[in-house]
Amino acid sequence: MHELSIAQSMIELIESEASRHAARRIRKVRLVVGEMSAVVPEALQFCFEVASEGTVAEGAGLEIEKRPLKARCKACGRAFAVQDYAFICPSCGGYHTETISGNELYVDCIEIDDVE
Numbered sequence: 085m086h087e088l089s090i091a092q093s094m095i096e097l098i099e100s101e102a103s104r105h106a107a108r109r110i111r112k113v114r115l116v117v118g119e120m121s122a123v124v125p126e127a128l129q130f131c132f133e134v135a136s137e138g139t140v141a142e143g144a145g146l147e148i149e150k151r152p153l154k155a156r157c158k159a160c161g162r163a164f165a166v167q168d169y170a171f172i173c174p175s176c177g178g179y180h181t182e183t184i185s186g187n188e189l190y191v192d193c194i195e196i197d198d199v200e
């Protein structure tokens with residue numbers, strides 16, 4: 085399952101960050117997820133709760149920030165929101181585009197509690 089492996093690598097990252105900062109508990113984690121990464125937030129939320137059991141991240145809040153899919157036309161430079169995966173420029177009809185947003189999948193910030 086896609087979301088479970090994401091949740092597990094999040095926990096790994098969180099645990100190494102927590103030990104680096106001598107944190108006893110994680111209050112909140114923010115994850116940035118692009119449209120193209122095909123993450124189902126509800127499923128990820130559930131997997132995160134399961135994967136964090138017994139770890140420093142247990143009970144931590146998970147915030148998921150979604151980024152829409154956007155591309156830029158290489159011919160005219162117009163940036164546009166991509167709908168239904170149609171990478172066609174609305175200005176000039178060009179299809180040579182580069183993706184500028186929507187591929188993200190990373191932990192943006194971790195809020196730590198009780199540093200000793």
Ligand SMILES: [Zn+2]
Pocket residue numbers: 157158159160161162173174175176177178
């Ligand atoms: Zn264009």
